[in-house]
Amino acid sequence: MTLSPVFINFTYIISAILFIYGLKMLGHPDTARRGNLLSAIGMFIAIVVTLFAQEIIRFEYIIGAMLAGAIIGALAARLVAMTSMPEMVALFNGSGGAASLLVGWAVLYDELLPSAGSAADGVLGTAGLAAGASTFTLITVILSILIGGVTASGSVIAYAKLAEKMTSAAIVFSGQRIVNSLILLGIVVSAVMFTMDPAIGSTWFWVLLGLSLLLGVMAVIPIGGADMPVVISLLNSYSGLAACAAGFAIENNLLIVAGSTVGAAGIILTNIMCKAMNRSLANVLFSGFGAVKQASKVEGEVKPINVDDAYLILESASSVVFVPGYGMAVAQAQHVVRELGELLEKNGCEVNFAIHPVAGRMPGHMNVLLAEANVPYEQLVEMDDINPRLPNTDVAIVIGANDVVNPAAREDENSPIYGMPIINVDHARTVFVLKRSMGSGFSGVDNPLFFGENTRMLFGDAKQSISGLVAAFKS
Amino acid sequence: MEAVFLSFILMLSIFLGFELISKVPATLHTPLMSGANAISGITVLGALIAAGQDNAAAATWLGATAVMFATINVVGGYMVTDRMLGMFKKKDKGGAA
Incomplete structure (x- = not known):
């Protein structure tokens, strides 16, 4: 049985309303728990109706992957100690980012290879383009790979820092900005080259993917432990933006609405954190802590007590x-x-x-x-x-x-x-x-x-x- | 036109997001973040389509892996948020562990 695209899209509107109400209710202690539940219901509805979309004709992979993901997610959520919550949130962020990256990647196959599956004009309508990908779609695919990649690798580094699997101090080296600029330049060049001559397995694609992941690593290593609240909220924002970019790639309104709302929410939290440290976001992102000035030496006697x-x-x-x-x-x-x-x-x-x-x-x-x-x-x-x-x-x-x-x-x-x-x-x-x-x-x-x-x-x-x-x- | 239409939605949602979150007490920052994070797992919808289409095997595998990651994000995110919020208690109910 399949549901019509119109029906599915109307259901998505209900999901969007539930997300928005849920987020709003998360802002007050009395309603927060119900708010979270509402948003979970919205997600559940969206997933269920999507399973009835006419594009989906095979379920064996879906069932296995969903089961695996649900078990891992549930166990992690259940077992994590409250003290380790920052690491956990970082990893969840990262898996969201990785998913958006992979969705963008998979869309490429849809765009660049003609296939039977996309012949019908379906609900998540990438169909009808199989003959050749539009530049717009390619750009959105590149964006979801870029943002998703940065989120995924950045979150892994944030996790490693928070769990003290690596030094939690800022890692700064001379020429860091030059290296980062070169990475950015490389991303732009490979994105342009790939858009001009898109093909499955294009070298430029691999360069783009690799550099995106590298950028995530480079973006997080210069940020030291006490600045971690900023990184976490920023990565949270990125994971929303990655979903949003994936939404553009598959032309799905719900992904755009949910993703960009989360993105905006993350930016606000990031801003609150920066204000609480009296630093600009740029300052947190690009400079290690305290390398600039020498504080006045403190003299005095310490008075211990038992x-x-x-x-x-x-x-x-x-x-x-x-x-x-x-x-x-x-x-x-x-x-x-x-x-x-x-x-x-x-x-x-x-x-x-x-x-x-x-x-x-x-x-x-x-x-x-x-x-x-x-x-x-x-x-x-x-x-x-x-x-x-x-x-x-x-x-x-x-x-x-x-x-x-x-x-x-x-x-x-x-x-x-x-x-x-x-x-x-x-x-x-x-x-x-x-x-x-x-x-x-x-x-x-x-x-x-x-x-x-x-x-x-x-x-x-x-x-x-x-x-x-x-x-x-x-x- | 599709691009314009989608960009309109993007614009409006960003403003909506800013309006929704601007006043949240610090107590709720962590649950808000992990709750929002769970919503970003919405990318699972795209993953489902990619995994379920009759397409190149590589695309199916990418989709299936994406489904797994997104489901971790969704299930883990909502459950951990609920667990945290369940601990926030008012004075009268609190006390007994």
Whole structure:
């Protein structure tokens, strides 16, 4: 049985509405889960009606591939630890990009080889062109291979960096811009040559494919660990744009609508991340971190504190703000932190969590971790809301965060992070900094906070230190 | 004309995307991103057609591989988003792990 193209396209409109409503509902905590479900239903409907399109006459490959993909996807989604979420999202992005690349590639066969299958004017209408591909279609195919390729290889590198399978620091070498410009030039040349003489197995096609993948690698390696939230949201945007380009290649409205909406959403998130670091997108993309200026050397004495003394201070505190960073994720300390928060509340203390927009390795990373540990989301306070309250806060506890609480961003014009909005923990009456040992943060910048008059350093593994505090409260 | 028509749709959708996302609380950035990511798996529709057509074997294989990758993106993306959102709780419901 096949469905008419008109019917299928009308169904696509319903899917598009569900996607749009779903995305909108994802913007509010109360409706987010239903929003996600709506958008999943939209996807399901679209897939089901597409299976009845008249172009599809063989199902054996489809069934196998869908089963394999569904099993891999479901297992990955089920098993991934919340701390590894950034890597997971990077890989999902990458598989979306790879799929768009392959769709573009497959369309080439449709365009350049006459075949029985495309004789009818079908719903995803690449048909009727078999005699020779139009330049427009070729350009869109090239775009989906380019964007899809960059997304796929870039995501793999982002994954490797986040999972620490390779150095998470920025990789910068002299002549990098020249190399990148040559790659871009090579892409343009091979794209033009291929469009002028399109053929299956053309050398120019392989050059184009190879260079696209290479560009993705080159685009991500110069971006260092603390900038990863920007990369992830940017790759998210690319995966949408890749789907959009594939939509042009197969002339499918739904791919264009869904893809470009996701693309725009990703750009907005990227922009939010850049603003939170006071840097332009170009600056994040093209320069490694902090190679330019030498920050003023910080002098001073560090005042360490042990768990028992910290307990005594906390016990008499009436307001405490936790400031988590990537270190909390590494130490897997979110559950003990929640426990300590609850004990403090029982003790009559007001407890909040201050979340910097770029804390962690992806947008909203800390929020997800704390939600996993059952911290109610009303207690998660954004930077701009917590800062005015910090001068009246008894204790600010910094757990594995560094750059986002570094007062040098406010005061030291020579600091590479100067101008970045931070959480002003140094304004609190007392600051505890939980840290494994002395050493600078991800950006390699010295932090004057550690030498502050009201700062006490609680050295050691964050999880153990917090557990110690919890035990002290319980006894 | 088809190109013009598709470009119109593109333009409108981009503006729509910007309008939809402009005000999202930071708490929801991760689920929003992975939820949007799942939607970008829509490319699966193109993959299905490529894999199901009676065409060169190479095209079928490319299509089938694309179906697999896109399905990972779709299924994984929606499930992981749901899992995350399931953890966001309000004060009264929270507490007991």
